[in-house]
Amino acid sequence: MSTNMQTVSAQKSSGAPADFHSFLHLAGVDAPDAELYDTCVRCGLCLESCPTYSLLHLEPASPRGRIALMRAVGEERLAATAPAFLQQMDLCLGCLACQAVCPSGVEYGHLHEAGRAQAAAVRQKGALRRMIEWTVFQWLFMSIGRVRLFARTLWLYQRSGLQWLARRLGVLRLLGMAGVEALLPTIDSRFVVPDGSVYPPLAVTVNGSTRRVALLTGCVQSIAFADVHTATIHALRVNGCEVVLPRGQECCGALHQHGGELALAQALARRNIDALEAADADVIVVNAAGCSHHVKEYGHLLRDDPVYAQRAAALAAKTRDITELLAELGPKPPRSSLPWRVTYQEPCHLAHGQKVTSQPRKVLAAIPGLDFVEMAESSMCCGSAGTYNILQPEMATQLLARKLDNSAATRANVIASANTGCMIQMRAGVTQRGMDTRVLHIVEILDAAYQQDEASS
Secondary structure (H helix, E strand, O other), X not given: OOHHHHHHHHHHHHOOOHHHHOOOOOOHHHOOOHHHHHOOOOOOOOHHHOHHHHHHOOHHHOHHHHHHHHHHHHOOOOOOOOHHHHHHHHHOXXXXXXXXXXXXXXXXXXXXXXXXXXXXXXXXXXXXXXXXHHHHHHHHOOOHHHHHHHHHHHHHHHHOOHHHHHHHHOHHHHOOOHHHHHOOOOOOOOOOOOOOOEXXXXXXXXXXXXXXXXXXXXXXXXXXXXXXXXXXXHHHHHOOEEEEOOOOOOOOOHHHHHOOOHHHHHHHHHHHHHHHHOOOOOEEEEOOHHHHHHHHOHHHHOOOOOOOHHHHHHHHHOEEEHHHHHHHHOOOOOOOOOOOEEEEOOOHHHHOOOOOOHHHHHHHHOOOOOEEOOOOOOOOOOOOOOOHHHHOHHXXXXXXXXXXXXXXXXXXXXXXXXXXXXXXXXXXXXHHHOOOOXXXXXXXXXXXXXXXXXXXX
16 A cells, blocks of 8 residues: 555544645555546547536536546645535546446546545544444445344334334424435345355256356345345246355445445455355346446456455456346246336446446347337436435436436336336335336346246146
């Protein structure tokens, strides 16, 4: 680690004021090479793809503007504590839409991660924010056991009538928590636990081979989207896969990386590599697009780790999003017709980060009777973006409204997606508007047809 980075770490942990490092640049493990921001030729082709620029039309709120700020900090022409730099690192959704259209191949995602980590290192924070961040990043999401314990508490709150009472009495509104509480997903009665269970295939593939697939169960996905895991396991078995839930898994670390906590993200990546390697699987499958993108980035995240660098790259190479794997497998067409009108909300980190766009549509096209209608601006961010909808509610609300308007125009009764955060955001918006629309994961839709096949046989 460089001297500069050691200084940042020491001052951050000691609570030293930001004035002590007002000109620290992007250094050490947090720093991209200058080549990364020098790749930007300021052509502006990214501007209209950027959600924040499309709403604000301000140069600093564009990818080009943010790269200019990061370059200025890196070259020590601008203080890392400058309000413009700190504001824009927070205001960026990290949706990677700019990266997907950039003709120069600027790796904006890696730039933004480094910039956000630097902002987190120098930002002055009040006691309440420090306590919340410590609780979320260092305590809660560093242990899947603690996540499940916390989820049980939320389950009791939701099922006991306390949630209804708190909303009825306006307590949440008085505490300024109504918006955040509305985003809470419904906690499942049962969790999907990575306990080493192995599920044999239900069918033989065309070539007679069986793929051994390890499922990353994740954190929120395992406690609030158990149905997605159940559908994933069943759909893969129907398509000739053996599915295993490896023990020892933790949160993938995407939440920490997006929050600028790179050291914690790296620690979680190492734990997951150990757990997933032990499964001896042909493929690692992930059914939350933000997580599948992050696991595919493990090679970059641990590129300087002498023990894990090669292992991380190897694991990333055999990781697939569930829509990607199902498309590779076929998927096997269901016999049953599903007469639903469906539109597709594309998760940013699937469409832009992984460039997986045709595969989800291929999965939906395999279902007989499905009336698929394309949504305008389907790949424009919905405003979820990890904790963005909590920390930047005004911008997130505008983006969600735009997405819901586009969805309503399709007259679909089902909105398909492929990411936990997007589904939470879209369900909250659908409920608030009183729309008669379900929000389902793509694999849930496919598996609904498979379940009908089994029921009718």
